[in-house]
Amino acid sequence: MNGSSTLVDNAGASQSRRVFWDQDVYQLELERIFSRCWLMLGHDSLVPKPGDFITTYMAEDRVILSRQSDGSLKAFINSCTHRGNQICHADSGSAKAFVCNYHGWVFGQDGSLVDVPMEERCYHSDLDKSKLGLAPIRVETYKGFIFGCHDPEAPSLEDYLGDFCWYLDTIWGGPEGGMELLGPPLKSTLACNWKVPTENFVGDGYHVGWTHAAALQMIGGELAGLSGNRADMPFDDLGLQFTMRHGHGFGVIDNAATAIHVKRDGYVNYLEETRGEIREKFGPERERLYVGHWNASIFPNCSFLYGTNTFKIWHPRGPHEIEVWTYTMVPKNADTETKRSIQREAIRSFGTAGTLESDDGENMSSATYSNNGIITRKGRMNSSMGKDREGPHPVYPGIVGVSFIGETSYRGFYRFWQEMLDAPDWAAIRANDDTWDAMWTNRNFWPDRLSAKQAEPQD
Ligand code: FES
Numbered sequence: 001m002n003g004s005s006t007l008v009d010n011a012g013a014s015q016s017r018r019v020f021w022d023q024d025v026y027q028l029e030l031e032r033i034f035s036r037c038w039l040m041l042g043h044d045s046l047v048p049k050p051g052d053f054i055t056t057y058m059a060e061d062r063v064i065l066s067r068q069s070d071g072s073l074k075a076f077i078n079s080c081t082h083r084g085n086q087i088c089h090a091d092s093g094s095a096k097a098f099v100c101n102y103h104g105w106v107f108g109q110d111g112s113l114v115d116v117p118m119e120e121r122c123y124h125s126d127l128d129k130s131k132l133g134l135a136p137i138r139v140e141t142y143k144g145f146i147f148g149c150h151d152p153e154a155p156s157l158e159d160y161l162g163d164f165c166w167y168l169d170t171i172w173g174g175p176e177g178g179m180e181l182l183g184p185p186l187k188s189t190l191a192c193n194w195k196v197p198t199e200n201f202v203g204d205g206y207h208v209g210w211t212h213a214a215a216l217q218m219i220g221g222e223l224a225g226l227s228g229n230r231a232d233m234p235f236d237d238l239g240l241q242f243t244m245r246h247g248h249g250f251g252v253i254d255n256a257a258t259a260i261h262v263k264r265d266g267y268v269n270y271l272e273e274t275r276g277e278i279r280e281k282f283g284p285e286r287e288r289l290y291v292g293h294w295n296a297s298i299f300p301n302c303s304f305l306y307g308t309n310t311f312k313i314w315h316p317r318g319p320h321e322i323e324v325w326t327y328t329m330v331p332k333n334a335d336t337e338t339k340r341s342i343q344r345e346a347i348r349s350f351g352t353a354g355t356l357e358s359d360d361g362e363n364m365s366s367a368t369y370s371n372n373g374i375i376t377r378k379g380r381m382n383s384s385m386g387k388d389r390e391g392p393h394p395v396y397p398g399i400v401g402v403s404f405i406g407e408t409s410y411r412g413f414y415r416f417w418q419e420m421l422d423a424p425d426w427a428a429i430r431a432n433d434d435t436w437d438a439m440w441t442n443r444n445f446w447p448d449r450l451s452a453k454q455a456e457p458q459d
Pocket residue numbers: 080081082083084085100101102103104105
């Protein structure tokens with residue numbers, strides 16, 4: 001498949017339905033996105049001690065992430081260099097070595113080949129073990145979150161996250177200790193394209209009051225007012241939406257971080273107690289984010305909700321299926337009972353059988369499978385909401401949309417998705433660094449809006 005320029009129309013804010021269905025689009029995604037971007041592997045909290053490991057996926061490649069004896073991290077492909085067998089079948093554990101159960105080759109914690117049964121008799125000194133280690137993967141961490149990347153030319157993780165670091169610092173680097181992940185992950189499969197949940201989490205504030213109308217009424221709290229898209233909803237003052245250079249993005253609903261926490265204790269108190277520290281450390285703009293509820297995606301396939309604190313990796317399994325891995329993200333220095341109560345609420349809402357998760361799953365499958373029709377597949381999908389009511393903001397980095405209910409971060413996600421598919425290498429992507437946001441032509445939107453607001457009479 002050559003290029004993707006007809007798949008995404010940035011100016012017209014539309015995408016071809018083939019992005020959810022075609023096998024050749026998926027193959028190109030594997031080569032140009034999943035082989036070149038930083039992908040979420042886990043968190044320090046999942047591999048705390050030397051020898052600890054977890055197994056995970058980078059797209060469909062099986063991967064081992066292992067804590068070394070010097071405390072550093074290494075990741076490598078979980079497939080034997082002898083005849084390709086999967087080396088480690090456990091989800092997690094602690095191991096001095098990984099032994100292949102086919103013929104018994106032994107790989108060290110660092111992935112090097114350290115022992116071969118009957119080596120001398122079988123290979124007569126002909127086997128160069130130093131060249132037969134498990135294929136290594138670049139590993140870098142940001143605030144304890146561990147990412148892997150196959151491409152040596154990719155930017156550093158911090159540069160890849162780019163402006164998103166400014167936002168992530170608020171929560172991942174927030175109160176001393178930041179956040180950690182509680183595992184092991186819940187795992188389930190869902191019959192949908194991997195981008196449907198990613199785009200939903202990156203910026204779909206629109207579906208919340210409709211898809212989740214019944215669940216929101218039942219949960220009550222701050223979000224109950226969204227249920228059924230009530231006419232008196234304060235649309236533009238509900239929050240904001242953001243997109244960044246490398247397709248990451250999120251939406252925030254103001255003052256709603258703990259909306260799903262029916263019991264108004266542990267986490268609610270924790271946020272109240274720590275918000276002053278955030279204000280001091282990061283200023284009032286980020287304090288606003290700290291007490292807001294976020295729906296976010298880190299390009300390409302990791303999403304989380306801050307406040308609800310579910311944390312997802314959408315592992316693709318072909319174009320029409322994903323394996324959903326669900327962790328809970330908790331403040332590291334909260335007490336154990338608060339952490340457990342956050343986990344309970346996260347699983348109740350966004351675990352495999354969660355009230356809100358099940359609402360979403362049906363739509364995600366349907367939005368994928370309706371494209372199996374040959375005529376349907378030739379059509380396009382629209383993401384124009386909030387177009388021109390967005391732009392560079394004097395305080396918040398990236399491009400900022402005026403409402404939590406908008407499609408700014410959808411457009412930003414697909415803008416970069418197309419750029420990745422079209423670019424032959426990272427050098428070509430870097431060449432666009434100064435012009436990536438040229439499609440947002442309303443440069444004065446925020447300056448004009450903010451000065452108009454300032455001029456409004458105060459009561
Ligand atoms: S396939 Fe692993 S030792 Fe032969």
